[in-house]
Structure formats: structure tokens, C-alpha cells
Amino acid sequence: MEPSLRAYLAVAVRARAALAATGSPRATERVLAGVAVAVARQAGVRLGDLPLLAHGTAPGAALDPPSRHAGPELLGLVHQALTAPADRRARGVHYTPRAVARLLVDRTLAEVEPTAHRVPAVCDPAVGGGAFLLAAAGALASRGLHPRLVVASCLFGVDLDPLAVAVSEAALALWAGDGRPPPEGRLLVGDGLGLAPPDWDGAPLEGFDAVVGNPPFLGQLNRATARGAGERRRATARFGPGRGAYTDGAALFLLAALDLARPGGAVCLLQPESVLAARDAAGVRAVAAARGALRAMWLGGPGHFDAGVRVCAPVITVGGEPAAAVEVLGPAGELLGRAAPAPARAWAALLADAHGVPDVPALAVGGRLGDRFGATAGFRDEYYGLAGHVVEWGDGNGGGLPLVTTGLVDPGICHWGRRTARFAGRAWDAPVVDRSALAGDTRLARWLRRVLVPKVVVAPQTKVGEAAVDESGTWVPSTPLIAVTGPPERLWHAAAALCGPVASAWAAREAAGTGLAADTIRLRAAQLLGAPIPPDGPDLDRAAAALRAASMATDGHAWRAAVLEAGAATCRAHRVTDEGLLAWWAGRLPVWR
Secondary structure, three states: OOHHHHHHHHHHHHHHHHHHHOOOOOHHHHHHHHHHHHHHHHHOOOOOOOHHHOOOOOOOOOOOOOHHHOOOHHHHHHHHHOOOHHHHHHHOOOOOOHHHHHHHHHHHHOOOOOOOOOOOOEEEOOOOOOHHHHHHHHHHHOOOOOHHHHHHHHEEEEEOOHHHHHHHHHHHHHHHOOOOOOOOOOEEEOOOOOOOOOOOOOOOOOOEEEEEEOOOOOOOOOOOOOOOHHHHHHHHHHHHHHOOOOOOHHHHHHHHHHHHEEEEEEEEEOEEHHHHOOHHHHHHHHHHHHHEEEEEEEEEEOOOOOOOOOEEEEEEEEOOOOOOOEEEEOOOOOEEEEEOOOOHHHOHHHHHHHOOOOOOOOOOOOEEHHHOOEEEEOOHHHHHHHHOOEEEOOOOOOOOEEEEOHHHEEOOEEOOOOOOEEEOOEEEOOEEEOHHHHOOOHHHHHHHHHHOOOEEEEOOOEOOOOEEEEOOOOOEEOOOOEEEEOOHHHHHHHHHHHHOHHHHHHHHHHOOOOOOOOOOEOOOHHHHOOOEEOOOOHHHHHHHHHHHHHHOOOOHHHHHHHHHHHHHHHHHHOOOOOHHHHHHHHHHOOOOO
16 A cells, blocks of 8 residues: 555545544544545545535535545445454455456456447445455446446346445445435345345346445354354255355355356455365355356455455356356456366366466376275364363373474474474474373373374375374374374375375366465365375385385485385376476475474
């Protein structure tokens, strides 16, 4: 954000605080009205009867913006600035940058087949500050439609926040140049995820030509944004199998958008990148694949919103024939490549392609990990249950059980006692669990009995498979490590397969978008069981022996050499001759530290 714009937003925040200090009611509304009047004055626009002006305006000329920022988009930015950060996070609301909104609207309207009988109709099911409606207005005007016709006939929207609707109306009145908002009944106060779609005046009966927007991102693992019981019931009643227990609210808006678009119309809503592969978005992907054709995927990455979330946006033609190829677009709309149409379960492959993850080639497979092994991971209960029972090794605890965290695991090796561990908000040199102190916690003791066996521990949030073998069965795997259990004599074979190039590329394509970074692997235990395992034979035996040698390395050179030997042996076991796959994997191995 430009310094001059940031300074102006700070002026607006101070103006609101000054009004509130005098006891003035509706201070936020009055400041927004003052901004609208100031922008209109600079543009020579006389505003009509707008709901935003109903409570009066902030006094004085302090709200006059710099001329370069005096456009209708300024209202949405001020609206966001006047909303407390905690409130924005709880409601999942963040104003969309103008360039992003216009890029996505242009790409979406490119999929809309023109009709001879009426002007295009565009809907935003969560209007916020009006960024997408303004972008749609500009795109339609660039096609030759008069601004007054665009505002009067083409734009529809809804939002739960009455002030957001009022801001959008005022922004469109400024954009039109005549000060008149859309007709009554076009921008509604209501719930875009209600039991039935909103009832707009003048909406086309067959549906909208385009549905675009930036719906609230409402992750269901965060208490502040999780749906209440009533909301869950309504979502299930409306969306049925498309809704998972932890489906992000933004993904549900994607389902709602598919209901709103006409056959041949297009849908594009901003989404958290996790929608590409998250388990609880699988129903959304399946419904989208059944009802439309994925034409493009915009991969925006991080940096667009102060929430820091990585974002993407699918462009879907409702009822359309499958595309010959899906365009994969980068943050500025640049074409990253064209990919074969992705099935509903494999949207993540588009992200993997964009980040250069190799295709998993045709290979010899001896089965899947789950054919011989089980996998389990602790959850928050286990994490917090252990927190009060962890001490440093040697602190009068009789040795204790080594607590292994994700940061201690590299391919083939566990660095417990050699590398600092992070657990429960502090650093540990050699953390151990005092097992005797857990005797009173039946649930935790039962979990420990399951994991205190010989096993492979697998770390998430990694660039390649990272697994180490606990031959003695004494390690306590800290959440979110995955414990893989099975025949003790085959643990090193399983670890070598999981750390190798084939499984790493498979995992990167399977789970793209679900990690903290775009190029990290974050598989769930159930997903890990689907990892390909090479056939038994001398090459897999060599891979297991090399990885076991890596576990005993005392320096980075010896460790890396052993890991590379293991990786090459797993490729031979899979009958893979692609040197590019091995080079990709080797370039992502962690650095010894």
C-alpha cells in the first residue's frame, strides 16, 4: 500500500475516534459518508439519496483525499480501515485489491457466452466494500455499455453487513458519475449462505451470467470463525454432501455461486489455497466437477491480504463441456502453463504443476503403504495432555521417554539430543516425557500404549518425505508427527520408500496447497497410507540399508551421501529412470544443521 494512502486511512481512523470521543452516534457511518462526499466533490458528482448519508457526515475538510486516491474504491478501503482487525479476522472479511478484482472479473467474463436478448447480469454473493462489483462495472463499460445502464441493470449483490451494502451502493453511485446507486432490491442485506438464494428484484430467472467475489474466509478449526450449530444445520440442509464438518465458509460460497449462475455462465470466487486439496473441501470439488467445467485456476499465493493466507480462484463454466486444458495463472495473471483437466480430487495437481513438481511416472509398485502398515497421529488433546509432563532429560526423571517433535526429524534421522526442540512454547535440549506422571490420564496412557512400539515417525510441513525409524519403540511422537506401525523388520524399507523421490513427488501432488507454504507437504495419516511402495527386492533392501546408515551419520556430508544413495535405490526399485525426478528431490533435501 502506498504511504500516501496509508496516511489517509490513518486520518480517517483518527476522525472516527474524534467523533466517538464527543459521544457522536454512528461515528463510522459519518466518516464513511464524509469520504464519499469528499470523493464526489473532487469528481464533480452530486450524490443522490444514499443510505450511507442518512446519519450525516463527518465535519470539515480533513477527509479530502489526495487526488490520486479519490476514486470509488477508496470507500471500501476506508470501510476496512475502520473495522477492528480482530473483527475482520472473526468475520473473515478483507477488501480485495483493485488489480486482483479486475483480473479475475476479466478472466471470468471471458467465459461468458453473450446473449442477444439482454445485458449481462453479474452477482457478488458477499459484496464487502464493493471491489468486485466495481471491477465488473468497469469491465462491462469497457465492452461498450453505458455506466448508467451498467449500474441500473447489470449488478446484483448481497451481504450480511448493512454498512458494507451501503458502502457498495455509494461506491457504484460515484463510479456511475451521476450519483445514483443501483435500483432498490439489487444490493440486499442478507445471508448468501441462507437456506435459499436471495430474492433480488430484476434478477434473470435463468441465473446470472457471472458470479464473482471474495467471500469470507471462515476456517472451522478456529473458534472465532467456526460455524454455530444453527449455521451448520442450515449449511447441511442447503448443500448436503458438499459440506464437510470443517469446510471453510469460502468454499460453501463457491457452492452457492454454482446455484446462482445460469447454464453457460461462469463462477469465480477467491478461495483459501487449501480448497485445492483439503479433505473437507472434497465435497465442494466434487459438486463443482459435476456441475461445471474448470477452465482456469488463478494461484495468487500470499501477500494480497493482511490475514496472510495463500489464495487461489477457480474459474468454472456452469454446465460446460470439459476444457481441453486448464489455464494455470500466476499472481499477475501471467500464464504459468496449461494442464490436462483435473478431476475433482486432483485440483492440487494444478498447483503442483505450477511449482514444478514432476509427474509421478509410470512405475513398478509393490502396493500402498496401507497394505502392510497402519498410521496414526495425535491431536490437540494429546499435545496439551503431554505439555505438563515434559521435562529435560536427566532432571531427576529416571531417563523418561524421548519426546520427538517435527523439527527433530530429517530424512532417515532423528536429531533428539543434538538439535534444539520446540514444544509447548519453549526450547528444549533433550525433552522427555515422565511416563509415571501420566498414570492418572487414562486416555493419554491408552494413546501412549499404541505409539510406544517400533515405528516410523513422519514429519509434516516438509519439502520431501522426512521419516525416521524408532527401532526401540520408546519415542513419544509430538503432534503433528505421524506414527507408522507394522512389521518391525520392514520399518526401514517403509521409511526409505516414504523419504524417496517417488513418494515425495506423489505427496507434493496429492496435498499441494494444504501446507503452510506452497511447496511443503502436509499429508494426513489416512492420506499417507496411500503412498506408493516399491516392490520387494534387492534395490529396496539397499535403500533400507542406506537410510539406516544415514540414521547413524555424525556429520552432514555422510548423512546426505547416504540419503542420496537411498533415494536412488528407491527409484531403481520403482523402475524409474527419470533423472529429473531424482534431481528435483535432491534439490529439496533439507540442510544438515
